[in-house]
Amino acid sequence: MICSFRTEVTLVANEFIDSYMAAANGEYVKVYLYLLRHQQDNVDVERIADDLNHTEADVRRALAYWERMGALISDREEKTVQEKLPAQEQNLTGKEAARELTNEKDGQERIDRLAEDEDFTQLLYIAQKYMNKIFTSRECQVFAYLYDELHMPAELLEYLVEYCVQSGHTSIRYIETVGLNWHEKGLRTVEEARVYAGSFTKSSFAVMRCFGLTDRKPGDGEKQMIEKWLSGYGFSLEVVLEACNRTMAAIHSPSFRYADKILEEWKKAGVRTVRDIELLDEKHQTRKDRRTVKKASNQFHNFQQRDTDYDAMVLDQVKSWIGTESVR
Incomplete structure (x- = not known):
């Protein structure tokens, strides 16, 4: 419709x-x-x-x-589209109110007002061509919200549709959430969006190479974690790759969950750069050395000192979180 x-x-x-x-x-x-x-x-x-x-x-x-x-699109298909939406895109913004786009009445009023806007009507025409379908009222309202309420340029929204369709995603829910994510990141031009999309793709494959997973593309859950590390946590690719390297050194196999726990702990510790990681390692080593000296010099100190290696500590945390037999 x-x-x-x-x-x-x-x-x-x-x-x-x-x-x-x-x-x-x-x-x-x-x-x-x-x-x-x-x-x-x-x-x-x-x-x-x-x-x-x-x-x-x-x-x-x-x-x-x-x-x-x-x-x-039947109600059944709408439900299926929502259930199959990749987690990466479900959690990009965390702003549920924005996703609701305002109520139905406001949405239709916005559509009516934009009827004479040549740029908007051209946008809808091009988007329907790309998606090979005739839009429902809901789909029109999504584009009207992004264009009119968020003031995203028509050419940027045209590229948004092109980007999503070429990535194999034609769900309006997917397109909407990616659009909201671009808006939150301050993307205003097609060139900025191209650079962002390209940088994320390169970062994703850098992580996959670091894990030795060069024979396939990252899955949806893996993309979600990479997006969280780079955008949610705000880490540089260098820091993310360091966590991946430590994961491989600790458990000798690729594990996004294990790397995620390392990065989560680094975020709590205020890590921003690789140098911050080095300083954290130095502090950990200093505490470890002090415990060793104290243990040797105090003959009455009979209880077992905690002397856990940092990577082993993270591994124990991961095991307790997801189960000892499935650290993958």
């Missing part, structure tokens, strides 16, 4: 007429137009069948046809 710019009329996109209508059964077109008219209403198959004098089986066949064509 497409979004209507005026509540008193039902607009049909030229894309539907040019690319979808001619090949469709006439009864299917009637169902589609009915849904356009009632896109803000809760309608069921029984009501559609009654109003159009169809059988319920006819209506279901029409709905299935338009879903296959990509012109409609």
Whole structure:
């Protein structure tokens, strides 16, 4: 379903007429137009069948046809899209209120107001071309929010769609969250977005190389952790790679969870640079030496001193967290 710019009329996109209508059964077109008219209403198959004098089986066949064509998204598919959204993108911003975009009424009012905005209407046209579908009201509202409320330039949003589609993601939820992430990072131009996307990709593969995982791309959960290390924790790639190196030295196998615990401890300790890590190591060694001297000089000091190596300490923490048998 497409979004209507005026509540008193039902607009049909030229894309539907040019690319979808001619090949469709006439009864299917009637169902589609009915849904356009009632896109803000809760309608069921029984009501559609009654109003159009169809059988319920006819209506279901029409709905299935338009879903296959990509012109409609069922409630079932919307739920599936949300469940399959990579965790990396689910947690980029942490601002649930922003994701809700304001209520339905405000969203539709914004759409109506932008109907005469040539840049916005061109943006929707290009985005629908990229995604090979006709937008629902919800999808139009997402772009309207990013464009009008967050003042993201139309050309940046066009690149956002291109970037997501080329990455294999056409969910509006995914596009929305990436857009919010770019806004939070202050990206205002296509060039800035290209640089950011390129730097993240290079950093991801640098981590994979450090772990010896050169035969595949990082998975969604792994991308999420890398994003958290670089953006959430604010570490440089150099610091992240140091944590990866220590992971390999400690357990002799790649483990994102183990590296994550190291970086989490470094963040708590205020580490920002590799030099900070060296200073932390020196302090740890000094404390270790003092405990050794005290233990040797005090003959009445019979209880066992704690003398845990830093990497071993982190390993114990990881084991207690995820289980001794699954430190991977």
